[in-house]
Amino acid sequence: xxxxxxxxxxxxxxxxxxxxxxxxxxxxxxxxxxxxxxxxxxxxxxxxxxxxxxxxxxxxxxxxxxxxxxxxxxxxxxxxxxxxxxxxxxxxxxxxxxxxxxxxxxxxxxxxxxxxxxxxxxxxxxxxxxxxxxxxxxxxxxxxxxxxxxxxxxxxxxxxxxxxxxxxxxxxxxxxxxxxxxxxxxxxxxxxxxxxxxxxxxxxxxxxxxxxxxxxxxxxxxxxxxxxxxxxxxxxxxxxxxxxxxxxxxxxxxxxxxxxxxxxxxxxxxxxxxxxxxxxxxxxxxxxxxxxxxxxxxxxxxxxxxxxxxxxxxxxxxxxxxxxxxxxxxxxxxxxxxxxxxxxxxxxxxxxxxxxxxxxxxxxxxxxxxxxxxxxxxxxxxxxxxxxxxxxxxxxxx
Numbered sequence: 001x002x003x004x005x006x007x008x009x010x011x012x013x014x015x016x017x018x019x020x021x022x023x024x025x026x027x028x029x030x031x032x033x034x035x036x037x038x039x040x041x042x043x044x045x046x047x048x049x050x051x052x053x054x055x056x057x058x059x060x061x062x063x064x065x066x067x068x069x070x071x072x073x074x075x076x077x078x079x080x081x082x083x084x085x086x087x088x089x090x091x092x093x094x095x096x097x098x099x100x101x102x103x104x105x106x107x108x109x110x111x112x113x114x115x116x117x118x119x120x121x122x123x124x125x126x127x128x129x130x131x132x133x134x135x136x137x138x139x140x141x142x143x144x145x146x147x148x149x150x151x152x153x154x155x156x157x158x159x160x161x162x163x164x165x166x167x168x169x170x171x172x173x174x175x176x177x178x179x180x181x182x183x184x185x186x187x188x189x190x191x192x193x194x195x196x197x198x199x200x201x202x203x204x205x206x207x208x209x210x211x212x213x214x215x216x217x218x219x220x221x222x223x224x225x226x227x228x229x230x231x232x233x234x235x236x237x238x239x240x241x242x243x244x245x246x247x248x249x250x251x252x253x254x255x256x257x258x259x260x261x262x263x264x265x266x267x268x269x270x271x272x273x274x275x276x277x278x279x280x281x282x283x284x285x286x287x288x289x290x291x292x293x294x295x296x297x298x299x300x301x302x303x304x305x306x307x308x309x310x311x312x313x314x315x316x317x318x319x320x321x322x323x324x325x326x327x328x329x330x331x332x333x334x335x336x337x338x339x340x341x342x343x344x345x346x347x348x349x350x351x352x353x354x355x356x357x358x359x360x361x362x363x364x365x366x367x368x369x370x371x372x373x374x375x376x377x378x379x380x381x382x383x384x385x386x387x388x389x390x391x392x393x394x395x396x397x398x
Contacts, residue, residue, distance in 0.1 A: 019144050021192060022132040023151040028186045029091075029125035030155025031162075032098075032179040033062075038164030042172035050107040061111050065118030066350035073123040074130065074343025083127045083339065087190045090124030093117075095183035101176040122346065124186070130342040131193055133330040142281075142327060146273020149322045153266040157259075217394070220387060221328040222345050224285060226352040227383040228321060231296065231376045233356020238364050238372045239299070245369065246304050257311055264315035272320040273327075281324035281331075282391055286384050288320040293380025300370030 036043070044050040044058060073090075077083050097117040104110045132148055163175040243257060276284060295313050302310055326345065333341035363372040 019132060019147060021189065022128050023147050025087075025128045025186055025190060025193075026125055026132075026148060027151040027155040028182055029121065029128070030152050031159040032094075032155075032182050032186075033121065034156050034159030035163040035166075035175045035179050035182075037160040039167030039172050039175050042167055043176075044107065044110070047172050048105070048107050048110065050110075054107045054111070057111055058114055060354070061115045062118035062121075063350050063354045065115050066122045067347055067354065069119040070122045070126050070346040070350065071340065071343040073127060074339035074341070077127055077130065077339040078337055083131050084190065084193050087124050087127050087131070087193065088187050090120045090122070090127070091183050091187035091190060093120035094124060095180050095187060098176050098180035098183060101180075102173050124190075126343055126346050127339060128190075128193075129326070129346075130339045133326075133333075133338055133342065142273040142276035142323065143270055144273065145323045145327050145330070146270040146276075148269075148326065149273070149319075150266050150269035153262065153269065157262045157266060218329055218332045218341055218344070220390065221285075221325040221332075222348040224289060224321070224383060224387065225325050225345055226348040227379055228289075228318075228325075229349040229352035230356040230359070231293075231352075231380055233353040234360030234363075234372065234376045235296075235356070238360045238369060238376075241364065242300065242369045242373075243304075246307075248304060257307060260308060260311035261315040261318070264312055265318045268316060268319035269323060273323045275320070276324055276327060281327045284320040285324035285328070286388050286391070288317050288324075289380050289387070290384035292317040292321060293377040293382075293384065296377030296380060297374045298377075300368075300373035 040055050040058065044055045045052070048054075073086055077086050094117055097113050097120065100113055101110065104113065129148065132144070163178075166174040166178055239257075243253070248257070272284065292314060295310060295317065299307070299310060329341050329345045330338070360372055360376070363375055
């Protein structure tokens, strides 16, 4: 594989201050977005009289909002040269809508509000990622993006169990009340975000589009993020059914298997980021994806005991895949188009996550568990092989 080097872009600040606040904001946003998961049955089915399909739509409409609005907010922030005002607005609006969830008495109203809330939530957290990309010191960027990945994953992992306890102790709508308060706190904390100094105010839309067209390589990390999220979406549907077929009907047991994946995935983000500072982002992205895909193909043939090392291995490999993808988006996007690039990156991931459950459900219904996991792994392996072939044909940057 030809070595591609990355010169520091002009205008990057040597200061490494300010990364802690974006990481905290991303943790809080992801924590909030999964806080309602464990109590969804009590909220949607028991209190509102909805169905399992309605509970599924509660997540689908939010993902659809991400797909539509993530690129739009990125483009608008690039056009205005401002990020903070969008972040504060997104978190405040999310807080208000979560507060409105307490008054909802019908499923259609709930789903309508969920779509609007998804549009504002992605405004907040997607642009926080763009701010984080704007600021880290060049030589330490890998470890910073590892911290960003860890913040996202820990937030996702911790929201659901805490939401479950809130539902048990305080009722079905307690998680949405807690999320409303936390989003308000995130909006206040966002006021302390540093100014995005590299963004040139007043950039025209055609200048932003030209900057994106000048960096076509951004399509590579976006494609990998789409494939990774497609695999996650497929896995989310099929894996719990597979565990149930193996006799793991207790939700706590299924949770422990997921923890075997999530803990190394989150804990190794920072070491993976530091590793990238020595190897560059492309080797861990390509080799990690290939190994991840290969291990995924074995899931459908494993018993409960063998699944333990497999899940740990998947978590370890996944930890070296996410930081390189976001690092490449950061390095290959110009300052005036970085918000749009991050929006496109999140769009690719949301689109993959929306398609994954549909593909997984269809393969499982027609051919069973093992072919679903084989397909899931094969997609990752093919993506790694195509990515390797493409990168080899790129001229080295100087």
